[in-house]
Amino acid sequence: MKNIFAAIDIGTHTARLLIATVDADSMRIKDIAGSRNYIRLGEAWCNEGDVVLGDAALERTVLAIKAFSEIIFGFDVCSVRAVGTGILREASNREEFLDLVSKRTGIRIETISGEEEARLSAKGVASALGLGDDPFFLFDLGGGSTEFYLQAEGRSETTSLPIGAMRMKRRFITEDPPDRRSVEMIESYVEECVSKALGHMKLRKSTVPPVIGTGGTVVALACINKGLNISQISRESVNCLPLERIRVDGMLEEFASMRLEKLISYKGLDAQRAEVIIAGAAIVSTLFRLLDKNSISVSMSDLLDGLILESHGGKRYER
Known part of the structure; x- marks a missing residue:
């Protein structure tokens, strides 16, 4: 057995x-x-x-x-x-x-x-998507922080930044719906934090490998974009879904114009994620711009998968 x-x-x-x-x-x-x-x-x-x-x-x-x-x-x-x-x-x-x-x-x-969270998330994503030694850049957007993992040219880099969806919502969004200034403040804060981190990781726009996004907000955006109902969401239906910059920007603009009571009933969006989806979408939109990507791949496999793999006795995921 x-x-x-x-x-x-x-x-x-x-x-x-x-x-x-x-x-x-x-x-x-x-x-x-x-x-x-x-x-x-x-x-x-x-x-x-x-x-x-x-x-x-x-x-x-x-x-x-x-x-x-x-x-x-x-x-x-x-x-x-x-x-x-x-x-x-x-x-x-x-x-x-x-x-x-x-x-x-x-x-x-x-x-x-x-950093350990980033490593474990990368392990789960790499296994699920069959990445092997292929170069990739992963961001795992959570409620309190975003973890980054870079695999390229025989090396790996990890970092974690305090730019989670719930954290940004609590810090910058005070009105329902939020005014444009609130969203811009999130974008500015994320840009400041991430730009420094990318510099420390020695990552330039011209050298960014294929980007993969994971975390609740990223999965939600991909599922909404695909037209999936909540009951249809699974690792099989989500892993490797594309998410385009133009669609994220459009969803952010749409969500930011809506009151929470309308967002709660939005097709494909879990009602309890509605509160943080605007802040989360603003983070993702900013990452697209900073990484100079028009499209990313989405993974529902993540930290949990990495934990399972290490419980099984798999090797630590590091280069």
Whole structure:
């Protein structure tokens, strides 16, 4: 019988579960089950002061993990690895928060660095898309941060920047719908952060390899563009979907003109992602421009896949 593995990601906006097996020959993942809950830890963000995760955030996280546990118990899972990303790296009461979660759920969450998150995401993407040694540039847009991974010319580079969709929404968007100035402020902030990072990675526009985007916002934009309903979204239907710059710019303009109550019912957009889709689309639009790309590929496979692969005993993904 094949070994079955479970991976959990506790992020800034969502908690996610993947249960899967791994083909030992191809090192490809076969999904068995998965789940997602919106835990909205990013509500703890404000413009000044420490990030403190409150009781409501704790309850949402505990309920999400308990729901995941019920799913996991339905399978003969040989290992469970749970990691914390995004806001959990910054919360001043992180250890107390995670201790309470562990005591109430029996699952211990390991907080990983942004660089480790980038590496694991790249491992999952490379396996799912069959990239091998091909050069690529990956960005993983989350609620609290965006991770970057470059594979090119026999080297790899990773970095993590504080430009997540929920973080940008909480910092810059105060009106519904947002005024144009709010969106421009997000774009300006992202440009400043990313331009410096690209310089440190020694990456110029003329040398950017094929770009792959992952993360909830990127997947949502690709699915809306493709006309997929939420029930049709899966790794099989999403991986390798193209996403064009002109379409992202158009969606950003459309979304920014809509009130949240209309966005919630937008076809293909999860109602609980609607709150951050404008900020997220502004980030993606800016990345297109900075990387000088007219089209990217999208991957739904990501960090969770990388965790599964390493639980299986696959080699660390590094060059």
